[in-house]
Amino acid sequence: MGIGTAAPGHDNAVPKVRSVSLGRPLAWLTAGWQDLRANPIASLAYGLLFAIAGDLITIFAWRNGQIFIVATSGFFLVAPLLAGGLYEISRRREAGQSSTFFSSLAGGRRNARELAKLGLLLATIGFAWERISTLLFALLAPAISPDLPSLLAEIHLSADHRDLLLIWILCGGTLALMVFAITVVSVPLLLDRRIDFRTAMLTSLRTVDANLRLMVFWGAIVVTLTALGFLTLFFGLIVLMPLLGHASWHAYRDLVE
Structure with missing residues (x-):
């Protein structure tokens, strides 16, 4: 199946993308903040889960700095x-619907199979990153103490580990x-429309290509x-993750027709 070919029951049309101004991320953040204020309990529940997960990683990986670093850096790979x-909360608000935490979970069922495929791809990338990171530490810095404070201190202070870094x-x-x-x-896009994950990724790549400077700014x-x-x-993720999540929805609505 080619990258632009839809699965059965899905729209096979590749969505058009827009080029927008460099200042639009500020509008996305403003709209995201409004979504958060309109649905504080459901939104902050997600932020709290992100914060708890981060603190649990810190507690259990404190004595293994490599695991901590891989887990926290891998967060960027699976966060989307x-x-x-x-x-889903932002989508429902746009449609004039209120949301609870549990009602927001239902959004994934509309296109669950294609979301699962994308999730599997991201999990594979995350696993590959864990293997790559572990290999780098083993090859370039086998003598570094495994506990997190010592690991960070040695990597930061020792010139011998600059190549590793x-x-x-x-x-x-x-x-x-x-x-x-x-x-x-x-x-x-997968949450909003009946579209296959290959077409969704292609649309994302075309969006980045059409708005390269903007995407660099937004990524930063x-x-x-x-x-x-x-x-x-x-x-801080209790507030910042819901803000970024809602803002990302408005970025999608702005960038994809």
Whole structure:
């Protein structure tokens, strides 16, 4: 089946994409904030789950810094799919419907098979990143202490580990950029329309191609706000993840006809 071929029962038309101005992310964030204020309990429930997951990773991986680093960096690879409920809240509000946390979960059932295929792809990329990261640490820095504080201190202070840090950042950054390009509008598109995941990813890639500078700007905003949430021991994610999730829905609506 070709990349632009739809599965049975799905629309085989590739959606058209728009080119929009560089300042639009500010409008997306404003609209996302309005969605959050209109549905605070359901939205913040997702943010709380993100924060709890982050803190649990910290607690259980504190003595294994490699696992902690891989898990937190891998968050960027799977976050677009995990935010599906937030897209559904925004979609329902746009349709004049209120939302609860449980009603937002129902959105994934409309196109569950294609969302599952995309989820499997993201999980495969996440597993590949875990293997790559573990291999890099084993080959380039086998003597580093496994606990997180020692690991961070040695990588940061020792010139011997700069190659590891550079290669790790390049590999992780490449995977993150690839995931961003194929998911920036594909997940909300799959939630919104009966379309197959290949067409959704193709539409996402075409959107990035048509708005390259804008997508770089938007990606920088997403990474910065997410990193800010990490620096607050993940509790900042309680607000920041719903904000970004809702804003991403409005980005999709702005960019795809």
